[in-house]
Amino acid sequence: MPHEIITDLHHIQRTTVAHEADNLAFRTFVTLEVPLSDRPLNALVQETTAAVWQHIDCRECANCCRVRQPVFSRAEATRIAAYLGLTLEDIRTRYLQSDADMGKYITRTLPCPFLDGALCSIYEVRPAVCAQYPHLHRNFRSRLPQVLDNAETCPIVYNVVERLKRTLGFVDSAPTGENPGVTPPA
Numbered sequence: 415m416p417h418e419i420i421t422d423l424h425h426i427q428r429t430t431v432a433h434e435a436d437n438l439a440f441r442t443f444v445t446l447e448v449p450l451s452d453r454p455l456n457a458l459v460q461e462t463t464a465a466v467w468q469h470i471d472c473r474e475c476a477n478c479c480r481v482r483q484p485v486f487s488r489a490e491a492t493r494i495a496a497y498l499g500l501t502l503e504d505i506r507t508r509y510l511q512s513d514a515d516m517g518k519y520i521t522r523t524l525p526c527p528f529l530d531g532a533l534c535s536i537y538e539v540r541p542a543v544c545a546q547y548p549h550l551h552r553n554f555r556s557r558l559p560q561v562l563d564n565a566e567t568c569p570i571v572y573n574v575v576e577r578l579k580r581t582l583g584f585v586d587s588a589p590t591g592e593n594p595g596v597t598p599p600a
C-alpha cells in the first residue's frame with residue numbers, strides 16, 4: 415500500500431540509509447526542478463505534515479528526545495530552572511553544558527535528561543527547538559538537508575518526505591521498490 419504510515423524506527427533508519435543517494439537526488443529535484451515557489455511548496459509540506467501527523471502519536475515515540483540534543487538559550491534555561499524550583503546554576507550543573515560555538519546550552523546527556531518515559535517532564539516550558547520540532551512548518555526548500563537528516567530518526571519527517579516524493583512526481587530509483595514514483599497530487 416503506497417501511502418501507509420511507517421513508524422518502525424529500525425525500518426526507517428535502514429531505509430533512509432539505503433535511500434541516501436535517492437534522497438540526495440530528491441534534494442536536487444526540489445531545488446532545481448519542482449516548479450512550485452516556496453510559498454505553495456511550504457503549504458503542500460504543511461498539508462502533508464498534518465495528514466501524516468494525525469496517524470503518529472509523539473507520546474508513544476519520543477525518539478527525537480532520545481537521539482537529538484536540544485539547544486537552550488539562557489532565557490529558556492532560566493525559565494526551566496524556575497519551573498523546576500531550581501536556580502540556573504543548579505540546572506547547568508545537573509543537566510546542561512555550554513556550547514561555546516552557539517553561545518547557548520545543550521544537554522549533558524542523551525537521551526534528554528528531561529525525558530520521563532516517553533514524555534517531556536518540562537513540556538510547558540520546553541525550549542523552542544523542541545516545540546518547533548520536526549521543523550516542517552517553514553522554509554522547506556532551504557532546510558531540506560536538515561529535513562533529510564531528520565528523516566532517519568523521526569517517523570513524521572520520514573513519512574512526509576516519502577509522500578512528497580510521490581506527490582511532487584519524484585522518480586525514486588531505490589532498489590527496494592518502495593517508492594513507485596509518480597502519483598497524482600492529492
Ligand code: SF4
Pocket residue numbers: 470471472473475476477478479547548567568569570571
Ligand atoms: S517529532 Fe518525530 S521523533 Fe519526535 S516524537 Fe514525534 S514522531 Fe517521534
Ligand code: SF4
Pocket residue numbers: 478479484526527528529530533534535536537540541544
Ligand atoms: S526538553 Fe523535553 S521535548 Fe525537548 S528533548 Fe528534552 S524531553 Fe524532549
